[in-house]
Amino acid sequence: MSSQKISLTINGESVEAEVEPRTLLIHFLREELNLTGSHIGCETSHCGACTVDLNGKSVKSCTVFAVQANGGELVTIEGLANGTEMHPLQEGFYEAHGLQCGYCTPGMLIRAYRLLQENPDPSDDEIRVGISGNLCRCTGYQNIVEAIRYAADKINQAEGAD
Amino acid sequence: MSDAQEMTLEEREASIGGIGTARKRKEDARFIRGQGNYVDDIKLPGMLHGDFVRSSHAHALIKSINSEEALKVEGVLAVITAKDLEPLSLHWMPTLAGDMAAVLADKKVHFQNQEIAFVVATDRYAATDGIQKVVVEYEALPPLIDPKTALDDDAPIIRDDVADNDEVGQGKRHHPNHIFEWQVGDKEATDAAFEAADITISEDIAYPRCHPSPIETCGCVASMDATNGKLTVYGTFQAPHVVRTIVSLITSIEENKIRIVSPDVGGGFGNKVGAYPGYICAAAASIVTGHPVKWIESRIDNLSTTAFARDYHMTGELAADKDGKILAVRAKVLADHGAFNTHAQPMKWPAGFFNIITGSYDIPVGHVKVDGVYTNKAPGGVAYRCSFRVTEAAYLIERLIDILAQKTGIDKAEIRMRNFVQPEQFPYNSCLGWEYDSGDYPTALKTALKAVDYDGLRKEQAEKREKGELMGIGVATFTEIVGAGPVRNCDIVGLGMFDSCEIRVHPTGSVIARLGTKSTGQGHETTFAQIIATELGIPSDNITVEEGDTDTAPYGLGTYGSRSTPVAGAATARAARKIRAKAKKIAAHVLEVTEQDLEWEIDRFKVAGSDVSITMKDIAMAAYSNIPEGMEHGLETTDYYDPPNFTYPFGAYICVVDIDRFTGDVKVRRFYALDDCGTRINPMVIDGQIHGGLTEAFAIAMGQEIVYDETGNVLGASLMDYFLPSAVETPEWETDFTVTPCPHHPIGAKGIGESPNVGGVPAFSNAIVDAFAHLDVTHMPMPHTQGKVWKLLNELGLNK
Ligand code: FES
Ligand code: FES
Numbered sequence: 001m002s003s004q005k006i007s008l009t010i011n012g013e014s015v016e017a018e019v020e021p022r023t024l025l026i027h028f029l030r031e032e033l034n035l036t037g038s039h040i041g042c043e044t045s046h047c048g049a050c051t052v053d054l055n056g057k058s059v060k061s062c063t064v065f066a067v068q069a070n071g072g073e074l075v076t077i078e079g080l081a082n083g084t085e086m087h088p089l090q091e092g093f094y095e096a097h098g099l100q101c102g103y104c105t106p107g108m109l110i111r112a113y114r115l116l117q118e119n120p121d122p123s124d125d126e127i128r129v130g131i132s133g134n135l136c137r138c139t140g141y142q143n144i145v146e147a148i149r150y151a152a153d154k155i156n157q158a159e160g161a162d
Numbered sequence: 163m164s165d166a167q168e169m170t171l172e173e174r175e176a177s178i179g180g181i182g183t184a185r186k187r188k189e190d191a192r193f194i195r196g197q198g199n200y201v202d203d204i205k206l207p208g209m210l211h212g213d214f215v216r217s218s219h220a221h222a223l224i225k226s227i228n229s230e231e232a233l234k235v236e237g238v239l240a241v242i243t244a245k246d247l248e249p250l251s252l253h254w255m256p257t258l259a260g261d262m263a264a265v266l267a268d269k270k271v272h273f274q275n276q277e278i279a280f281v282v283a284t285d286r287y288a289a290t291d292g293i294q295k296v297v298v299e300y301e302a303l304p305p306l307i308d309p310k311t312a313l314d315d316d317a318p319i320i321r322d323d324v325a326d327n328d329e330v331g332q333g334k335r336h337h338p339n340h341i342f343e344w345q346v347g348d349k350e351a352t353d354a355a356f357e358a359a360d361i362t363i364s365e366d367i368a369y370p371r372c373h374p375s376p377i378e379t380c381g382c383v384a385s386m387d388a389t390n391g392k393l394t395v396y397g398t399f400q401a402p403h404v405v406r407t408i409v410s411l412i413t414s415i416e417e418n419k420i421r422i423v424s425p426d427v428g429g430g431f432g433n434k435v436g437a438y439p440g441y442i443c444a445a446a447a448s449i450v451t452g453h454p455v456k457w458i459e460s461r462i463d464n465l466s467t468t469a470f471a472r473d474y475h476m477t478g479e480l481a482a483d484k485d486g487k488i489l490a491v492r493a494k495v496l497a498d499h500g501a502f503n504t505h506a507q508p509m510k511w512p513a514g515f516f517n518i519i520t521g522s523y524d525i526p527v528g529h530v531k532v533d534g535v536y537t538n539k540a541p542g543g544v545a546y547r548c549s550f551r552v553t554e555a556a557y558l559i560e561r562l563i564d565i566l567a568q569k570t571g572i573d574k575a576e577i578r579m580r581n582f583v584q585p586e587q588f589p590y591n592s593c594l595g596w597e598y599d600s601g602d603y604p605t606a607l608k609t610a611l612k613a614v615d616y617d618g619l620r621k622e623q624a625e626k627r628e629k630g631e632l633m634g635i636g637v638a639t640f641t642e643i644v645g646a647g648p649v650r651n652c653d654i655v656g657l658g659m660f661d662s663c664e665i666r667v668h669p670t671g672s673v674i675a676r677l678g679t680k681s682t683g684q685g686h687e688t689t690f691a692q693i694i695a696t697e698l699g700i701p702s703d704n705i706t707v708e709e710g711d712t713d714t715a716p717y718g719l720g721t722y723g724s725r726s727t728p729v730a731g732a733a734t735a736r737a738a739r740k741i742r743a744k745a746k747k748i749a750a751h752v753l754e755v756t757e758q759d760l761e762w763e764i765d766r767f768k769v770a771g772s773d774v775s776i777t778m779k780d781i782a783m784a785a786y787s788n789i790p791e792g793m794e795h796g797l798e799t800t801d802y803y804d805p806p807n808f809t810y811p812f813g814a815y816i817c818v819v820d821i822d823r824f825t826g827d828v829k830v831r832r833f834y835a836l837d838d839c840g841t842r843i844n845p846m847v848i849d850g851q852i853h854g855g856l857t858e859a860f861a862i863a864m865g866q867e868i869v870y871d872e873t874g875n876v877l878g879a880s881l882m883d884y885f886l887p888s889a890v891e892t893p894e895w896e897t898d899f900t901v902t903p904c905p906h907h908p909i910g911a912k913g914i915g916e917s918p919n920v921g922g923v924p925a926f927s928n929a930i931v932d933a934f935a936h937l938d939v940t941h942m943p944m945p946h947t948q949g950k951v952w953k954l955l956n957e958l959g960l961n962k
């Protein structure tokens with residue numbers, strides 16, 4: 001099968017690759033680039049385990065072709081922390097017990113990362129609606145909501161202090 | 163000696179991070195960074211991908227399988243069928259229930275999406291291309307979908323392979339589609355009690371077929387190393403050691419040449435207990451090709467083939483006196499096990515522990531009869547976040563007691579109070595054969611009623627009814643039986659259901675512990691370290707817990723049925739105590755006193771009545787350098803724990819719903835869950851387990867069902883149709899607790915993971931039915947979808 005050249009930025013680094021046009025973004029990330037933090041739970045765009053941030057939007061990378069990300073800017077779970085310093089969301093999930101098996105967690109974190117940029121001070125209900133494209137079978141969401149709240153407060157406080 | 167001496171006792175206690183502390187989870191560090199290592203993350207050199215050609219029919223003969231075109235597809239290396247596996251005797255595999263299951267369909271297919279051929283290719287895209295090109299010719303047979311017709315004289319025979327056998331692994335049977343009949347209790351006395359009773363009630367209560375559906379599906383990577391003949395299988399296994407033994411038994415590869423590894427597992431809930439064709443085919447393909455082979459299940463394959471749960475068609479009856487005191491319980495069940503009996507219960511228990519249907523109530527006599535049947539549906543019958551068939555039992559009794567309350571006009575909380583086993587009756591022997599270990603049911607319910615202002619709610623409900631509004635209050639006071647189990651009556655393929663823990667204390671006083679269980683999200687790396695921390699006085703941060711690699715972990719039966727804490731947790735405490743006993747001898751030697759002079763204090767042995775002491779850390783070093791004569795060096799041990807009894811966690815749940823009488827929309831206004839799991843190891847983890855279990859209960863009660871049409875097409879086996887609630891639908895949970903320690907467990911713990919599912923489902927159902935109770939509605943079939951609720955509203959004319 002003929003392949004196509006793509007170039008994009010992933011977690012701040014530029015990446016060039018040859019991909020088959022039919023290759024899904026999630027498979028490109030996981031199998032070609034070994035970025036296995038984003039997971040697969042359905043491949044039908046329902047579960048959100050594969051969520052990545054593409055050009056400032058949360059997308060389900062199981063329903064995007066790698067070639068569609070050509071020229072784009074991508075953030076995955078691997079790019080969320082600042083070196084060894086955890087993102088406030090990662091800290092929130094740890095502090096509030098926002099994860100159990102951890103399988104939904106990377107997608108959930110990347111979705112929350114965008115949510116807090118769309119709405120820096122969301123109510124609990126807004127958080128629930130904001131993550132409704134990401135399914136979790138373990139936590140019952142309550143602690144995830146708390147974790148995102150924790151991060152929002154922390155970010156807002158830091159900004160208030162500036 | 164150290165700073166520790168300047169700390170107060172409380173500070174020292176706190177620095178340990180032991181039992182009772184809401185310690186943050188150790189495993190989180192990798193998961194929040196995307197550094198977890200799940201099976202699909204594993205990539206081995208030269209690895210191939212395999213996937214299945216699946217049946218489009220529910221019941222058909224296979225006339226031919228043509229792989230010619232598939233083998234021409236670029237990247238496709240092999241197409242494996244039953245014929246290819248036959249010489250290795252791998253085309254069928256024995257099930258945990260004594261039946262046989264087809265690995266690849268052998269001459270006929272028994273359910274839709276059954277595995278027919280395994281296509282092996284260089285990557286998953288090529289495998290999919292190959293699958294499209296395999297041509298299967300079928301001759302359709304009449305399908306059998308409704309279990310109620312399975313035992314009819316003219317029912318189509320599903321299992322030609324065993325049609326003439328008078329048993330299929332679980333006792334005598336009387337029809338080619340019959341699997342087993344299981345009875346327990348005193349039938350005569352029960353029938354007599356029903357004859358004589360003032361009040362009897364009876365209800366047909368079905369628990370629909372549903373599916374655990376963890377976000378990670380099943381999968382494996384099998385790798386045969388031709389140079390040393392060792393087969394390594396990484397996979398989503400809740401019970402890795404059992405898998406190793408079974409693989410050895412069916413392949414005749416010696417167990418030392420098999421290594422089973424469960425890496426991080428993305429949720430299990432019973433789905434990952436069983437052995438599936440994908441595992442066998444990947445292993446066979448690796449042996450044949452000499453390459454590692456990966457198989458990862460798609461979501462549709464997951465929902466439609468591996469491990470359904472429930473599908474219990476129950477008729478339940480209670481006999482009672484005028485005061486609502488229950489005199490007898492009777493249940494008849496038709497259990498749909500699908501095409502092969504692959505349910506995963508301890509072998510002597512074809513219907514699991516369904517005879518826990520006495521629940522929390524002191525019922526003098528009872529009788530249960532369960533018949534298992536084959537249908538043209540996917541095989542399974544797993545315990546979906548519950549102990550074996552316990553959620554079915556709890557659902558039945560909790561629904562029945564509500565119906566009895568309605569019939570007698572007694573309040574639903576009050577009737578429970580009147581029937582509870584009383585605290586002083588423990589250990590309590592139930593009429594159906596269990597010895598309940600401990601409990602205080604009245605206190606639990608009273609606490610719950612007070613917390614929600616139950617009387618106030620009932621008043622509000624009465625006022626709302628006046629106005630034609632629908633409000634329901636659901637009460638569930640469940641008792642579980644978990645922690646399988648005593649080896650005398652629990653085994654899987656002959657392996658006793660003990661569990662194990664090995665502890666090694668290093669010279670500098672840190673620890674590695676390995677267990678026979680396998681966390682699928684419960685946080686064992688955190689909580690088991692806490693048990694050791696308390697027992698040994700070593701900070702839990704210095705304790706590494708490992709599970710899931712059969713080359714290193716001691717033999718154990720795995721994680722399911724809430725058995726990790728009751729069984730492996732007990733082994734952990736006992737192993738630690740063995741170490742402490744040795745440490746005491748070393749302490750006496752080092753301090754030049756006798757053991758009788760020593761007392762234990764948090765993290766050290768102290769000479770009674772003096773300031774002289776030695777910490778566990780220092781004892782650890784001494785164990786490798788300065789030991790009494792005749793003692794062996796080191797500070798290591800293993801404990802295999804055979805529990806003397808099961809544990810019986812319980813709880814009192816209250817759910818309040820408001821129902822829109824025009825749209826059928828059900829709003830959960832409040833859900834209060836009081837759980838008693840005995841000693842609480844980590845309150846944060848416990849609350850997390852309850853939140854998750856209640857959410858699964860909510861999913862089951864409100865929407866989960868695997869539906870088949872009359873020709874055996876599985877409808878809606880995708881997340882488009884199968885209900886996994888999002889954060890929007892999921893209610894807020896309120897948790898509470900009482901503590902009644904388990905008398906026979908070394909630290910008094912009972913297990914928590916499954917209580918919220920077992921108690922949650924009836925609490926939701928009871929709340930919804932209660933909203934209609936004043937209109938003489940006694941039961942509504944699950945799941946309570948908006949459509950079904952609306953239909954009832956429409957029938958009752960309430961939406962006008
Ligand atoms: S894998 Fe992409 S949404 Fe489920
Ligand atoms: S933590 Fe397991 S699916 Fe969310």
